[in-house]
Amino acid sequence: QPPVRHLGVTAPISLSLPTERDKAITISLMEELRHQGIFETEEETRLREHVLGRLAGLVKQFVEKVSLMRGLSATAAKQAGGKIFTFGSYRLGVHGPGTDIDTVCVVPKHVSREDFFDIFEPMLREFEGASEVSGVPEAFVPIIKAKINGVELDLLMARLALSQIGDDLTLQDDNLLKNLDERCIRSIGGTRVTDEMLRLVPDVVVFRDALRCIKLWAKRRAIYSNVMGFLGGVAWAMLVARICQLYPKGNAGVVISRFFTIMYRWSWPQPVMLKQIEEGPLQVRVWNPKLYPSDRAHRMPIITPAYPAMCSTHNVTESTHKVMTDEFRKAAEIVDQVMVDKAQWSQLFAKHDFFHKYRYYLQITASSGDADTQIKWSGTVESRLRQLVMKLEFVESLILAHPFTKGFEQVYFVTDEAELNAASSGEIWDSFKKRTAKDIEGEEGGRAVFTTTFYIGLSIEPKPVGATGPRRLDISYPTAEFAKLVKMWEHFQATQMGIVVRHIKSSALPDYVFDEGERHPKPPLKRPK
Numbered sequence: 001q002p003p004v005r006h007l008g009v010t011a012p013i014s015l016s017l018p019t020e021r022d023k024a025i026t027i028s029l030m031e032e033l034r035h036q037g038i039f040e041t042e043e044e045t046r047l048r049e050h051v052l053g054r055l056a057g058l059v060k061q062f063v064e065k066v067s068l069m070r071g072l073s074a075t076a077a078k079q080a081g082g083k084i085f086t087f088g089s090y091r092l093g094v095h096g097p098g099t100d101i102d103t104v105c106v107v108p109k110h111v112s113r114e115d116f117f118d119i120f121e122p123m124l125r126e127f128e129g130a131s132e133v134s135g136v137p138e139a140f141v142p143i144i145k146a147k148i149n150g151v152e153l154d155l156l157m158a159r160l161a162l163s164q165i166g167d168d169l170t171l172q173d174d175n176l177l178k179n180l181d182e183r184c185i186r187s188i189g190g191t192r193v194t195d196e197m198l199r200l201v202p203d204v205v206v207f208r209d210a211l212r213c214i215k216l217w218a219k220r221r222a223i224y225s226n227v228m229g230f231l232g233g234v235a236w237a238m239l240v241a242r243i244c245q246l247y248p249k250g251n252a253g254v255v256i257s258r259f260f261t262i263m264y265r266w267s268w269p270q271p272v273m274l275k276q277i278e279e280g281p282l283q284v285r286v287w288n289p290k291l292y293p294s295d296r297a298h299r300m301p302i303i304t305p306a307y308p309a310m311c312s313t314h315n316v317t318e319s320t321h322k323v324m325t326d327e328f329r330k331a332a333e334i335v336d337q338v339m340v341d342k343a344q345w346s347q348l349f350a351k352h353d354f355f356h357k358y359r360y361y362l363q364i365t366a367s368s369g370d371a372d373t374q375i376k377w378s379g380t381v382e383s384r385l386r387q388l389v390m391k392l393e394f395v396e397s398l399i400l401a402h403p404f405t406k407g408f409e410q411v412y413f414v415t416d417e418a419e420l421n422a423a424s425s426g427e428i429w430d431s432f433k434k435r436t437a438k439d440i441e442g443e444e445g446g447r448a449v450f451t452t453t454f455y456i457g458l459s460i461e462p463k464p465v466g467a468t469g470p471r472r473l474d475i476s477y478p479t480a481e482f483a484k485l486v487k488m489w490e491h492f493q494a495t496q497m498g499i500v501v502r503h504i505k506s507s508a509l510p511d512y513v514f515d516e517g518e519r520h521p522k523p524p525l526k527r528p529k
């Protein structure tokens, strides 16, 4: 085999060193990022390291305890080991203040998943400085969420087919996946992908700085969300990593200045990959559009570098693809201006204009009577929203169905059926707008309504020249189908949960979608007489 001369599936575009200009814009970019407050303090960094050290010790204690229970000798129980690995933004080194640390606890084969929830979780509850410990053993990726010394943690577990887990273990070897439970394979997938990504970029510091910039930009422009059909953290990281490979000697300014143009011009559905897709020891599918029609349907495939290769962007739809392409174009224009000193970096991070952009919006309101139900119900509706987007994309004369990346949560206190129906439909009447829990105490029919409202911006084809009458836009079918679909959720209860899809004009958008001073005040919506 020839020696590896470059990282990535093609040769680099340029091996040039940064110019004086590149150096200057990188300095101003980093200044702007600091100004935007995305870096944590040194104190917080130390606290995270301290917490991870303590957690690593606790995992070893847990393994030792279970080992003794299984009849291992004291020495063997100590040697059984146990190790934690991080993934997510913390592992990549691009986390912000107050974000979580995603961690997987790797244990030897005689420690089971039940032990993780029956023994480790109680140990964690007793652990000094731990709070808000809550396990979700039945999740697709079983997880314990917790806080230690105020630091949020997502804890996964993986049981390897090894009798000891030494401190020097890495998760790189594909053969480690053999004979593992699928949940364990999924749980170490995050670490395997982030570690591989870090190995595949020419300069980790450049990669991190550039990724911080892209993450901030994508969040501000409301295109950072895997569930809603945009890209999530892993996919954005892979795009940046690919540009780093193409400019191995570049600094952050170079990478950013090429990023948007290259992504704008990318010939999708040609995939973005950090290395060639490899086969491996498992009977699992790796991404292959030649073989699988569902893989062929991916519009913007961005493929994870660790075996088994997967597409991290299967939620992208025609609309979200268009929206992202448009954002790439706009950002490329701004960065071109920054390069010639005609714009500031801050302009790249300007807030999105989603609620100013469209004349019509779909308003999707999920409601229920209590906070716990609402979390699960609104999560279910959110996770299926892109199904509605895809149905809308089939509607004739609808150019674009643009989902907003987050839902808005409101609690209202209503006193009768009419108010209840209004609130559950996403309407805000003056009569209950400012009412508090206290106001309905002892009131007959008084109750709380928890609502989460999502928005989809609609871009409609202009009327053909000479056409008369209003343009017909029939969205009753997709919206009815969507309501039916979410109600098929296994825990759906018609008496407890509501779902209403409304078609509104931009002038009817509620104040809560705008920042203070973002829009001119309008007359409030009165209760109809």
Ligand code: 3AT
Residues within 6 Å of the ligand: 087, 088, 089, 090, 094, 095, 096, 099, 100, 102, 141, 190, 233, 234
């Ligand atoms: P933050 O800095 O934490 O906002 P992040 O990139 O670390 O950004 P997350 O902590 O949300 O993002 O997720 C880290 C990884 O965990 C990304 C994904 O591989 C996995 N993950 C996130 N949410 C889920 C989920 N609901 N189920 C399974 N895996 C998930």
Ligand code: MN
Residues within 6 Å of the ligand: 088, 089, 090, 099, 100, 101, 102
């Ligand atoms: Mn995270």
Ligand code: MN
Residues within 6 Å of the ligand: 088, 100, 101, 102, 154
């Ligand atoms: Mn997390």
